[in-house]
Amino acid sequence: MSIGSKVDLLGRAIRTVRKERNLTQEQLGELVGVQKAQISKLENGNNSATIDTILKVFSALKAEIQFNITVDQQTLTIR
Numbered sequence: 001m002s003i004g005s006k007v008d009l010l011g012r013a014i015r016t017v018r019k020e021r022n023l024t025q026e027q028l029g030e031l032v033g034v035q036k037a038q039i040s041k042l043e044n045g046n047n048s049a050t051i052d053t054i055l056k057v058f059s060a061l062k063a064e065i066q067f068n069i070t071v072d073q074q075t076l077t078i079r
Contacts, residue, residue: 008045010054015043017061031060 018028018039025039032039034053041047042057049057051067058065069076 007048011043011045014039014057014061017058017063018043021061023061028057028060032056 018025023031024036025043026036029036029039032053033056038047038049038053039057042049042054055065066077
């Protein structure tokens with residue numbers, strides 16, 4: 001799976017959870033401290049957001065997210 005398709009999956013997850021929480025893009029942006037346009041770009045996979053911003057988005061959505069990074073058979077998990 002390419003990085004682009006992973007970003008698309010992440011964007012779809014953000015959109016799905018945001019809608020389940022009955023939030024507009026503008027409301028989510030206010031919770032995170034970013035403009036509505038940035039939320040829209042994230043949801044459409046058109047933004048290379050920082051990990052910090054992505055973590056803030058999922059935190060605002062009250063969703064858990066984990067990144068697993070494996071280097072030389074050692075795994076680091078970021079929550």
